[in-house]
Amino acid sequence: MALRKRSRESKSSAxxxxxxxxxxxxxxxxxxxxxxxxxxxTLLLSAGGPVEVSSIDIESETIDRLRDDGVELVVxxxxxxxxxxxxxxxxxxxDQPYSTDDRRLLGxxxxxxxxxxxxxxxVREQQAEAKERERxxxxxxxAALIQQTLLPKELPSISGWNVDAFYRPARAVxxxxxxxxxxDRDRLGVVIGDVTDKGVPAALVMATCRAMLRAAALRHSAPxxxxxxxxxxxxxxxxxxxxxxxxxxxxxxxxxxxxxxxxGHNLPYVRTSEGVVELRATGMPLxxxxxxxxxxxxxxxxxxxxxxxxxDGITEAHNPEGEMxxxxxxxxxxxxxxxxxxxxNVLVGDLEKWTGADAEQExxxxxxxxxxxxxxxxxxxxxxPEHEKVLAEFSVPSVEGNERLAIEKVSVAVAPxxxxxxxxERLKTAVGETVMNAIEHGNRNDPDLDVGVQxxxxxxxxxxxxxxxxxxxxxxxxxxxxxxxxxxxxxxxGWGLFLIEQMVDEVNRVGENGSHIVELVMNRxxxx
Amino acid sequence: xxxxEFQATxxxxxxxxxxxxxxxxxxxxxxxxxxxxxEATETPGEILLDFNEVDYINSTGIAVIVGVLAMAxxxxxxxxxxxLSDHYKEVFEITRLADFMHIYEDAATAN
Numbered sequence: 001m002a003l004r005k006r007s008r009e010s011k012s013s014a015x016x017x018x019x020x021x022x023x024x025x026x027x028x029x030x031x032x033x034x035x036x037x038x039x040x041x042t043l044l045l046s047a048g049g050p051v052e053v054s055s056i057d058i059e060s061e062t063i064d065r066l067r068d069d070g071v072e073l074v075v076x077x078x079x080x081x082x083x084x085x086x087x088x089x090x091x092x093x094x095d096q097p098y099s100t101d102d103r104r105l106l107g108x109x110x111x112x113x114x115x116x117x118x119x120x121x122x123v124r125e126q127q128a129e130a131k132e133r134e135r136x137x138x139x140x141x142x143a144a145l146i147q148q149t150l151l152p153k154e155l156p157s158i159s160g161w162n163v164d165a166f167y168r169p170a171r172a173v174x175x176x177x178x179x180x181x182x183x184d185r186d187r188l189g190v191v192i193g194d195v196t197d198k199g200v201p202a203a204l205v206m207a208t209c210r211a212m213l214r215a216a217a218l219r220h221s222a223p224x225x226x227x228x229x230x231x232x233x234x235x236x237x238x239x240x241x242x243x244x245x246x247x248x249x250x251x252x253x254x255x256x257x258x259x260x261x262x263x264g265h266n267l268p269y270v271r272t273s274e275g276v277v278e279l280r281a282t283g284m285p286l287x288x289x290x291x292x293x294x295x296x297x298x299x300x301x302x303x304x305x306x307x308x309x310x311x312d313g314i315t316e317a318h319n320p321e322g323e324m325x326x327x328x329x330x331x332x333x334x335x336x337x338x339x340x341x342x343x344x345n346v347l348v349g350d351l352e353k354w355t356g357a358d359a360e361q362e363x364x365x366x367x368x369x370x371x372x373x374x375x376x377x378x379x380x381x382x383x384x385p386e387h388e389k390v391l392a393e394f395s396v397p398s399v400e401g402n403e404r405l406a407i408e409k410v411s412v413a414v415a416p417x418x419x420x421x422x423x424x425e426r427l428k429t430a431v432g433e434t435v436m437n438a439i440e441h442g443n444r445n446d447p448d449l450d451v452g453v454q455x456x457x458x459x460x461x462x463x464x465x466x467x468x469x470x471x472x473x474x475x476x477x478x479x480x481x482x483x484x485x486x487x488x489x490x491x492x493x494g495w496g497l498f499l500i501e502q503m504v505d506e507v508n509r510v511g512e513n514g515s516h517i518v519e520l521v522m523n524r525x526x527x528x
Numbered sequence: 529x530x531x532x533e534f535q536a537t538x539x540x541x542x543x544x545x546x547x548x549x550x551x552x553x554x555x556x557x558x559x560x561x562x563x564x565x566x567e568a569t570e571t572p573g574e575i576l577l578d579f580n581e582v583d584y585i586n587s588t589g590i591a592v593i594v595g596v597l598a599m600a601x602x603x604x605x606x607x608x609x610x611x612l613s614d615h616y617k618e619v620f621e622i623t624r625l626a627d628f629m630h631i632y633e634d635a636a637t638a639n
Contacts, residue, residue, distance in 0.1 A: 404552075404584065425615035433587055482624045485594050486601050492594035495587035495623060502622045 044076035049107040075106045079118035143173040146203035156180045157390040166344045166367040175202030176311045176364035181217045186254040189217045192309040193246035223248045223261035224296035231286045238287035245285045256301040261294040269334045271306040276335045303374035313363035343369045388458040395450035398443035403435035413455040430503035430520050433496045434466045442468025462522040470516040536564035544573035550581040553589030565596050580611030610638045
């Protein structure tokens, strides 16, 4: 079986296999792997050149194999003190022993091959690492995309309430989510949750859980029943060892009543005039086992109370000394005096102070803040220069005369703004004319079609938005010429658009999803 | 058509004829306005529109007034108005109605 003459090459790693098969007398060996800790490795590292197998007298399984395979000479390939591989040679084809010259030649060859091999090895490692980094990066992008697509695009705007939210994903994108579900005119569903695990799997579970919650929230009116339903739906779907913590609350915005149930999520805090209250309700996280039931509790928010919902990305954040932010500190910050609408900024700012501004964020950070504002504050808040507030939102059927109804409602809604009397009258006329146009031209006097009116204000502007179904609108006409009208050369009509433009500071008209929208803008300098 | 009630009554005074307008001046007021104007022209002199009891005038109401003014101009008849709120005075100025009719503060200054 052993060939008398052969030349062999192999190396210590099993991933390459080449042979010098010049003649039939030669054959290649299967790759020879020198196991870690084999004394041959130490010997080759210290040899300083080719080693004759016959001169080796150490105990080694590899040596035994080399002998069996008829290897005579081992030429180590060493780079930066590391054994990168070795050439294993059998008998010379000439049957002569290897001469000193042969060994020198092989030694020189090895000293040139080794660095090249080292470089090749490094390049391969780097390529593999880059590929892995790219894969992780892509996965994170997908996860982030899923998550951000499903988070609410805008905050609910409810008269008498201020709702704020903050979400900042960690680099590895955890499974935090929050949601607002407008159940009916007076009831707002608020969800905050956290999926264990990160990346795409967490994002997919988050998406599933969110969809289940939305569906269950419409089926059941009790938060406990919603969580129980979602739990049963999630158990068969969720990968093993994953679960979701989640708090679901329904706020009756007409009276401030909060009904809530909790599936193992951080407890919400409420800052009241008498201190901070924890809203406790117990329940197992979602997706662990079927048939769970959930506590349901009720809390009534008073004017000025602030409810704060958080994810554990806040409480479990560490400072450079390795200490956790913790519930006590969070509670302390919630209790502290903040500017009215600033709870999110105060908490995020304090968290950054704790972790250090440059620290890499360990987990997603999510905050939802719901504040019941007092009527005094409500009227004051429309003077805030940046926080826009919806003062009214209503619709009227497209029946001639309903523009008067719209005027009345807008007048009531803008009362807190304190428009100077003459400007209020101008606004009323502009609203009346705009709504009349919407009824007549936009909705063609179809009583089944509504004209939508929204009034909003910030410290700078008051905006009345009138929306119709986008029928025929009068194109921009030249300003009416009263002399031509009086001379009977023009119809006496055609004053509507002219009046609107004269009455307010700015008129914007846009078409949007088949609707026609007119925005009447009053700048607020000097008002109230 | 809530709030759209309109009434125009003609009253002859020592100095001219007054058309007393009540309610909402919009397109629905057209016929009554024209009838009242016709009645008012039976008496010579300036025709005065009394806006004291008017709560709302819209662009279609402006058109009705323009129509009456056009008729008056064709007949070289002066038209005046009083009892307008500051806002509607402004509207009459913006639309230049005020350039073609005398705007009086009240009945006393008009008469």
